[in-house]
Amino acid sequence: MRRLALVVLAVFAATYAFAQTADKRRSGYADMDASVQKMQDDDTANPAMLWVQEGEALWGKPVGSANLACADCHTPARLGGMAGVAARYPAWSPALGRAIDLEGRLQLCRTLHQKGPALADESRELLALTAFVARQSRGQPVASPDDRRLDATLRSGETLYKRRQGQLNLSCAQCHDDNAGQKLAAVTIPQAHPTAYPLYRLEWQALGSLKRRLRNCLIGVRAEPYPYSAPEYVALELYLAKRAQGMKVEAPGVRP
Amino acid sequence: MANVLINAPKSVKKGQAFEVKTLILHPMETGFRPGTNGTIIPRNIIEDFVATYNGVELIRLKLSSAIAANPFVAFQVAVTESGTLAFRWTGDEGFAIEQSVAIAVE
Numbered sequence: 295m296r297r298l299a300l301v302v303l304a305v306f307a308a309t310y311a312f313a314q315t316a317d318k319r320r321s322g323y324a325d326m327d328a329s330v331q332k333m334q335d336d337d338t339a340n341p342a343m344l345w346v347q348e349g350e351a352l353w354g355k356p357v358g359s360a361n362l363a364c365a366d367c368h369t370p371a372r373l374g375g376m377a378g379v380a381a382r383y384p385a386w387s388p389a390l391g392r393a394i395d396l397e398g399r400l401q402l403c404r405t406l407h408q409k410g411p412a413l414a415d416e417s418r419e420l421l422a423l424t425a426f427v428a429r430q431s432r433g434q435p436v437a438s439p440d441d442r443r444l445d446a447t448l449r450s451g452e453t454l455y456k457r458r459q460g461q462l463n464l465s466c467a468q469c470h471d472d473n474a475g476q477k478l479a480a481v482t483i484p485q486a487h488p489t490a491y492p493l494y495r496l497e498w499q500a501l502g503s504l505k506r507r508l509r510n511c512l513i514g515v516r517a518e519p520y521p522y523s524a525p526e527y528v529a530l531e532l533y534l535a536k537r538a539q540g541m542k543v544e545a546p547g548v549r550p
Numbered sequence: 551m552a553n554v555l556i557n558a559p560k561s562v563k564k565g566q567a568f569e570v571k572t573l574i575l576h577p578m579e580t581g582f583r584p585g586t587n588g589t590i591i592p593r594n595i596i597e598d599f600v601a602t603y604n605g606v607e608l609i610r611l612k613l614s615s616a617i618a619a620n621p622f623v624a625f626q627v628a629v630t631e632s633g634t635l636a637f638r639w640t641g642d643e644g645f646a647i648e649q650s651v652a653i654a655v656e
Binding site: 338343347348 | 620
Protein backbone atom coordinates (compact mmCIF):
# COMPACT_ATOMS: atom_id res chain seq x y z
CA MET A 295 0.00 0.00 0.00
CA ARG A 296 2.75 2.31 0.97
CA ARG A 297 4.67 1.48 -2.20
CA LEU A 298 1.59 2.25 -4.30
CA ALA A 299 1.21 5.60 -2.61
CA LEU A 300 4.83 6.38 -3.41
CA VAL A 301 4.35 5.47 -7.08
CA VAL A 302 1.23 7.62 -7.28
CA LEU A 303 3.12 10.46 -5.67
CA ALA A 304 6.04 10.04 -8.09
CA VAL A 305 3.72 10.04 -11.12
CA PHE A 306 1.95 13.09 -9.81
CA ALA A 307 5.24 14.88 -9.21
CA ALA A 308 6.46 14.02 -12.73
CA THR A 309 3.26 15.27 -14.37
CA TYR A 310 3.38 18.39 -12.27
CA ALA A 311 6.99 19.03 -13.24
CA PHE A 312 6.14 18.48 -16.90
CA ALA A 313 3.21 20.86 -16.70
CA GLN A 314 5.54 23.42 -15.16
CA THR A 315 8.17 23.15 -17.88
CA ALA A 316 5.96 22.62 -20.95
CA ASP A 317 5.97 25.77 -23.04
CA LYS A 318 2.43 27.09 -23.20
CA ARG A 319 3.42 30.15 -25.15
CA ARG A 320 1.93 30.49 -28.59
CA SER A 321 2.37 33.06 -31.29
CA GLY A 322 -0.62 35.01 -32.57
CA TYR A 323 0.07 33.14 -35.79
CA ALA A 324 -1.45 29.98 -34.29
CA ASP A 325 -4.80 31.70 -33.74
CA MET A 326 -5.07 33.14 -37.23
CA ASP A 327 -7.27 32.01 -40.06
CA ALA A 328 -5.54 29.50 -42.36
CA SER A 329 -5.75 31.93 -45.29
CA VAL A 330 -3.84 34.61 -43.38
CA GLN A 331 -1.25 32.05 -42.23
CA LYS A 332 -0.75 31.08 -45.87
CA MET A 333 -0.33 34.73 -46.79
CA GLN A 334 2.43 35.13 -44.20
CA ASP A 335 4.24 31.95 -45.18
CA ASP A 336 4.33 32.68 -48.90
CA ASP A 337 6.92 35.38 -49.62
CA THR A 338 5.30 36.05 -52.97
CA ALA A 339 1.90 36.74 -51.36
CA ASN A 340 3.08 38.43 -48.13
CA PRO A 341 2.55 42.16 -48.73
CA ALA A 342 5.25 42.96 -46.16
CA MET A 343 7.77 41.72 -48.72
CA LEU A 344 7.14 44.94 -50.67
CA TRP A 345 8.73 46.79 -47.75
CA VAL A 346 11.53 44.20 -47.50
CA GLN A 347 12.29 44.77 -51.18
CA GLU A 348 12.37 48.53 -50.67
CA GLY A 349 14.53 48.07 -47.59
CA GLU A 350 17.03 46.06 -49.59
CA ALA A 351 17.29 48.91 -52.11
CA LEU A 352 17.73 51.47 -49.29
CA TRP A 353 20.38 49.28 -47.65
CA GLY A 354 22.67 49.85 -50.61
CA LYS A 355 22.00 53.56 -51.00
CA PRO A 356 24.63 56.02 -49.64
CA VAL A 357 23.20 58.52 -47.13
CA GLY A 358 24.34 61.59 -45.22
CA SER A 359 27.52 63.63 -45.29
CA ALA A 360 29.62 60.52 -44.70
CA ASN A 361 28.19 59.20 -47.98
CA LEU A 362 27.98 55.70 -46.57
CA ALA A 363 25.42 53.05 -47.33
CA CYS A 364 24.46 50.45 -44.73
CA ALA A 365 25.99 47.89 -47.08
CA ASP A 366 29.39 49.63 -46.94
CA CYS A 367 29.88 48.54 -43.32
CA HIS A 368 27.61 45.54 -43.09
CA THR A 369 28.81 43.10 -45.71
CA PRO A 370 27.55 40.99 -47.32
CA ALA A 371 24.64 43.20 -48.22
CA ARG A 372 22.54 40.39 -49.61
CA LEU A 373 19.70 38.98 -47.57
CA GLY A 374 21.27 37.01 -44.73
CA GLY A 375 24.17 39.25 -43.73
CA MET A 376 22.22 40.53 -40.71
CA ALA A 377 20.87 37.15 -39.63
CA GLY A 378 19.99 37.01 -35.95
CA VAL A 379 20.40 40.74 -35.35
CA ALA A 380 16.72 41.60 -35.04
CA ALA A 381 16.23 38.71 -32.60
CA ARG A 382 18.54 40.43 -30.08
CA TYR A 383 16.78 43.80 -29.87
CA PRO A 384 15.97 45.85 -27.77
CA ALA A 385 19.58 46.02 -26.60
CA TRP A 386 21.81 48.38 -24.64
CA SER A 387 23.41 51.22 -26.55
CA PRO A 388 26.67 52.39 -24.96
CA ALA A 389 26.63 55.42 -27.28
CA LEU A 390 23.29 56.65 -25.93
CA GLY A 391 23.52 55.12 -22.48
CA ARG A 392 20.06 53.60 -22.70
CA ALA A 393 18.17 50.68 -24.22
CA ILE A 394 17.20 50.99 -27.88
CA ASP A 395 15.05 48.89 -30.19
CA LEU A 396 15.88 47.91 -33.75
CA GLU A 397 14.42 51.12 -35.17
CA GLY A 398 16.50 53.07 -32.67
CA ARG A 399 19.61 51.18 -33.77
CA LEU A 400 18.94 52.02 -37.43
CA GLN A 401 18.41 55.67 -36.52
CA LEU A 402 21.64 55.66 -34.50
CA CYS A 403 23.59 54.30 -37.48
CA ARG A 404 22.08 56.99 -39.65
CA THR A 405 22.96 59.89 -37.38
CA LEU A 406 26.22 58.59 -35.90
CA HIS A 407 27.93 56.80 -38.79
CA GLN A 408 26.24 57.99 -41.96
CA LYS A 409 25.95 61.51 -40.50
CA GLY A 410 22.56 62.03 -42.06
CA PRO A 411 19.20 63.15 -40.72
CA ALA A 412 17.20 60.64 -38.67
CA LEU A 413 14.20 59.16 -40.41
CA ALA A 414 10.70 60.11 -39.29
CA ASP A 415 9.13 57.70 -36.79
CA GLU A 416 6.99 55.05 -38.49
CA SER A 417 8.03 56.37 -41.92
CA ARG A 418 8.04 54.10 -44.93
CA GLU A 419 11.84 54.14 -45.18
CA LEU A 420 12.35 53.26 -41.52
CA LEU A 421 9.79 50.45 -41.71
CA ALA A 422 11.36 49.19 -44.94
CA LEU A 423 14.84 49.03 -43.41
CA THR A 424 13.51 47.42 -40.23
CA ALA A 425 11.60 44.84 -42.25
CA PHE A 426 14.67 44.08 -44.36
CA VAL A 427 16.82 43.47 -41.28
CA ALA A 428 14.10 41.60 -39.38
CA ARG A 429 13.40 39.29 -42.33
CA GLN A 430 16.93 37.96 -42.02
CA SER A 431 16.24 36.67 -38.52
CA ARG A 432 13.16 34.72 -39.54
CA GLY A 433 13.16 31.26 -37.99
CA GLN A 434 15.73 32.15 -35.35
CA PRO A 435 14.87 32.12 -31.64
CA VAL A 436 14.27 35.42 -29.88
CA ALA A 437 17.55 36.04 -28.04
CA SER A 438 17.05 39.05 -25.80
CA PRO A 439 20.50 39.78 -24.35
CA ASP A 440 21.35 38.87 -20.79
CA ASP A 441 22.76 42.28 -20.00
CA ARG A 442 22.73 43.74 -16.48
CA ARG A 443 22.59 47.26 -17.89
CA LEU A 444 19.13 46.43 -19.24
CA ASP A 445 17.75 45.45 -15.81
CA ALA A 446 16.26 48.82 -14.92
CA THR A 447 14.55 49.12 -18.33
CA LEU A 448 13.27 45.57 -18.06
CA ARG A 449 11.82 46.27 -14.61
CA SER A 450 10.07 49.43 -15.78
CA GLY A 451 8.73 47.47 -18.78
CA GLU A 452 7.29 44.85 -16.46
CA THR A 453 5.76 47.53 -14.23
CA LEU A 454 4.16 49.20 -17.25
CA TYR A 455 2.85 45.87 -18.48
CA LYS A 456 1.19 45.14 -15.16
CA ARG A 457 -0.04 48.62 -14.36
CA ARG A 458 -3.71 49.48 -14.91
CA GLN A 459 -4.19 52.51 -17.11
CA GLY A 460 -6.67 54.41 -19.24
CA GLN A 461 -10.36 55.10 -18.71
CA LEU A 462 -11.05 51.37 -18.88
CA ASN A 463 -8.48 50.89 -16.12
CA LEU A 464 -6.93 47.81 -17.68
CA SER A 465 -3.35 46.58 -17.68
CA CYS A 466 -1.69 44.70 -20.55
CA ALA A 467 -1.43 41.66 -18.27
CA GLN A 468 -5.17 41.50 -17.60
CA CYS A 469 -5.87 40.74 -21.26
CA HIS A 470 -2.68 39.11 -22.48
CA ASP A 471 -1.75 37.02 -19.40
CA ASP A 472 -5.01 36.45 -17.51
CA ASN A 473 -7.40 36.20 -20.46
CA ALA A 474 -5.25 35.20 -23.43
CA GLY A 475 -7.08 32.69 -25.59
CA GLN A 476 -10.48 34.10 -24.62
CA LYS A 477 -12.55 36.19 -26.97
CA LEU A 478 -12.68 39.96 -27.16
CA ALA A 479 -15.73 40.34 -29.41
CA ALA A 480 -14.90 38.00 -32.32
CA VAL A 481 -11.15 38.20 -31.84
CA THR A 482 -9.04 35.69 -29.90
CA ILE A 483 -6.89 37.58 -27.41
CA PRO A 484 -3.27 36.73 -28.22
CA GLN A 485 -0.53 36.21 -25.65
CA ALA A 486 1.22 39.29 -27.01
CA HIS A 487 4.50 37.85 -28.21
CA PRO A 488 6.27 40.36 -30.44
CA THR A 489 7.83 37.77 -32.76
CA ALA A 490 6.44 38.99 -36.09
CA TYR A 491 7.21 42.72 -36.03
CA PRO A 492 7.28 44.79 -38.13
CA LEU A 493 4.13 43.23 -39.54
CA TYR A 494 1.52 43.83 -42.17
CA ARG A 495 -1.86 44.24 -40.57
CA LEU A 496 -4.80 43.79 -42.89
CA GLU A 497 -6.69 46.35 -40.80
CA TRP A 498 -3.93 48.91 -41.37
CA GLN A 499 -3.46 47.89 -45.00
CA ALA A 500 0.18 48.68 -44.35
CA LEU A 501 3.27 47.63 -42.47
CA GLY A 502 3.53 48.82 -38.88
CA SER A 503 5.97 48.61 -36.00
CA LEU A 504 5.45 47.13 -32.54
CA LYS A 505 5.17 50.72 -31.28
CA ARG A 506 2.19 51.28 -33.53
CA ARG A 507 0.60 48.11 -32.17
CA LEU A 508 1.25 49.22 -28.57
CA ARG A 509 -0.33 52.60 -29.34
CA ASN A 510 -3.34 50.68 -30.67
CA CYS A 511 -3.69 48.86 -27.34
CA LEU A 512 -3.24 52.10 -25.37
CA ILE A 513 -5.97 53.78 -27.38
CA GLY A 514 -8.05 50.61 -26.91
CA VAL A 515 -8.00 50.96 -23.13
CA ARG A 516 -8.54 54.71 -23.62
CA ALA A 517 -5.17 55.74 -22.30
CA GLU A 518 -3.22 58.52 -23.91
CA PRO A 519 -0.54 56.92 -26.08
CA TYR A 520 3.05 57.99 -25.44
CA PRO A 521 4.78 59.87 -28.26
CA TYR A 522 6.78 57.62 -30.60
CA SER A 523 10.07 58.72 -29.05
CA ALA A 524 9.03 57.76 -25.50
CA PRO A 525 11.31 55.35 -23.58
CA GLU A 526 8.17 53.55 -22.31
CA TYR A 527 7.84 51.75 -25.64
CA VAL A 528 11.39 50.42 -25.56
CA ALA A 529 10.84 49.24 -21.97
CA LEU A 530 7.65 47.41 -22.97
CA GLU A 531 9.32 45.98 -26.09
CA LEU A 532 12.17 44.69 -23.95
CA TYR A 533 9.83 43.07 -21.44
CA LEU A 534 7.83 41.47 -24.25
CA ALA A 535 11.03 40.21 -25.90
CA LYS A 536 12.09 38.60 -22.59
CA ARG A 537 8.66 36.94 -22.29
CA ALA A 538 9.08 35.60 -25.82
CA GLN A 539 12.68 34.47 -25.26
CA GLY A 540 13.40 31.42 -27.42
CA MET A 541 10.27 31.67 -29.55
CA LYS A 542 10.79 31.76 -33.32
CA VAL A 543 11.02 35.10 -35.11
CA GLU A 544 8.45 35.21 -37.92
CA ALA A 545 9.05 38.77 -39.13
CA PRO A 546 7.67 40.26 -41.23
CA GLY A 547 4.35 38.71 -40.28
CA VAL A 548 0.77 39.23 -41.42
CA ARG A 549 -2.06 39.74 -38.94
CA PRO A 550 -5.76 40.39 -39.44
CA MET B 551 9.07 54.52 -56.33
CA ALA B 552 7.05 51.75 -57.80
CA ASN B 553 7.33 48.65 -55.75
CA VAL B 554 6.22 45.46 -57.43
CA LEU B 555 6.70 41.79 -56.62
CA ILE B 556 6.22 39.33 -59.46
CA ASN B 557 6.46 35.61 -59.06
CA ALA B 558 6.51 33.51 -62.22
CA PRO B 559 8.67 30.51 -63.13
CA LYS B 560 11.69 31.24 -65.33
CA SER B 561 11.17 28.09 -67.35
CA VAL B 562 8.01 26.06 -67.91
CA LYS B 563 6.89 22.94 -69.74
CA LYS B 564 5.13 23.48 -73.05
CA GLY B 565 1.35 23.69 -72.63
CA GLN B 566 1.44 23.10 -68.88
CA ALA B 567 -0.42 25.59 -66.69
CA PHE B 568 1.59 27.58 -64.15
CA GLU B 569 0.71 30.23 -61.61
CA VAL B 570 1.69 33.87 -61.88
CA LYS B 571 1.46 36.06 -58.76
CA THR B 572 1.77 39.84 -58.65
CA LEU B 573 1.74 42.26 -55.76
CA ILE B 574 1.98 46.03 -56.09
CA LEU B 575 2.39 48.79 -53.50
CA HIS B 576 -0.57 51.18 -53.82
CA PRO B 577 -2.75 52.96 -51.23
CA MET B 578 -6.05 52.31 -53.13
CA GLU B 579 -7.60 55.41 -51.52
CA THR B 580 -11.34 54.91 -51.94
CA GLY B 581 -12.46 58.50 -52.49
CA PHE B 582 -15.13 58.14 -49.83
CA ARG B 583 -13.08 58.83 -46.71
CA PRO B 584 -13.01 62.25 -45.07
CA GLY B 585 -9.59 63.53 -44.08
CA THR B 586 -8.70 65.18 -40.76
CA ASN B 587 -10.18 68.53 -41.90
CA GLY B 588 -13.49 66.95 -42.96
CA THR B 589 -12.96 67.21 -46.70
CA ILE B 590 -13.04 64.06 -48.80
CA ILE B 591 -9.62 62.58 -49.67
CA PRO B 592 -9.61 62.37 -53.49
CA ARG B 593 -9.86 58.91 -54.97
CA ASN B 594 -6.54 57.34 -55.87
CA ILE B 595 -6.86 53.77 -57.07
CA ILE B 596 -5.45 51.48 -59.72
CA GLU B 597 -8.17 51.22 -62.35
CA ASP B 598 -6.74 48.73 -64.79
CA PHE B 599 -4.50 45.71 -64.63
CA VAL B 600 -3.48 44.03 -67.88
CA ALA B 601 -1.19 41.05 -68.37
CA THR B 602 0.05 40.13 -71.85
CA TYR B 603 2.24 37.38 -73.23
CA ASN B 604 4.17 38.26 -76.38
CA GLY B 605 1.62 41.00 -76.95
CA VAL B 606 -1.40 38.74 -76.54
CA GLU B 607 -3.73 39.81 -73.77
CA LEU B 608 -4.09 37.17 -71.03
CA ILE B 609 -6.14 38.94 -68.41
CA ARG B 610 -7.63 42.38 -67.91
CA LEU B 611 -9.04 43.53 -64.60
CA LYS B 612 -11.12 46.58 -63.77
CA LEU B 613 -10.35 47.48 -60.16
CA SER B 614 -12.70 49.52 -58.01
CA SER B 615 -12.73 51.46 -54.74
CA ALA B 616 -13.67 48.29 -52.89
CA ILE B 617 -10.26 46.67 -53.53
CA ALA B 618 -7.88 46.82 -50.55
CA ALA B 619 -4.50 48.53 -50.63
CA ASN B 620 -1.57 46.76 -52.27
CA PRO B 621 -3.61 44.63 -54.72
CA PHE B 622 -2.54 41.01 -55.12
CA VAL B 623 -3.43 39.35 -58.41
CA ALA B 624 -2.76 35.69 -59.20
CA PHE B 625 -3.78 33.76 -62.28
CA GLN B 626 -2.97 30.56 -64.14
CA VAL B 627 -1.69 30.43 -67.69
CA ALA B 628 -0.21 27.89 -70.11
CA VAL B 629 2.10 28.87 -72.97
CA THR B 630 3.54 27.02 -75.96
CA GLU B 631 6.54 29.19 -76.84
CA SER B 632 9.16 31.23 -74.98
CA GLY B 633 8.45 34.90 -74.56
CA THR B 634 7.83 37.89 -72.35
CA LEU B 635 5.14 38.15 -69.74
CA ALA B 636 4.30 41.84 -69.38
CA PHE B 637 2.14 43.57 -66.77
CA ARG B 638 0.67 47.05 -66.75
CA TRP B 639 -1.07 48.82 -63.89
CA THR B 640 -2.73 52.15 -64.64
CA GLY B 641 -4.82 54.36 -62.40
CA ASP B 642 -5.65 57.74 -60.93
CA GLU B 643 -3.16 60.59 -60.70
CA GLY B 644 -1.31 59.34 -63.77
CA PHE B 645 -0.27 56.08 -62.12
CA ALA B 646 1.28 53.83 -64.76
CA ILE B 647 3.67 50.98 -64.03
CA GLU B 648 5.01 48.41 -66.43
CA GLN B 649 7.01 45.33 -65.56
CA SER B 650 7.93 42.24 -67.52
CA VAL B 651 9.58 38.88 -66.98
CA ALA B 652 11.02 36.44 -69.50
CA ILE B 653 9.72 32.91 -69.62
CA ALA B 654 11.49 30.07 -71.41
CA VAL B 655 9.59 27.04 -72.65
CA GLU B 656 11.55 23.81 -72.33
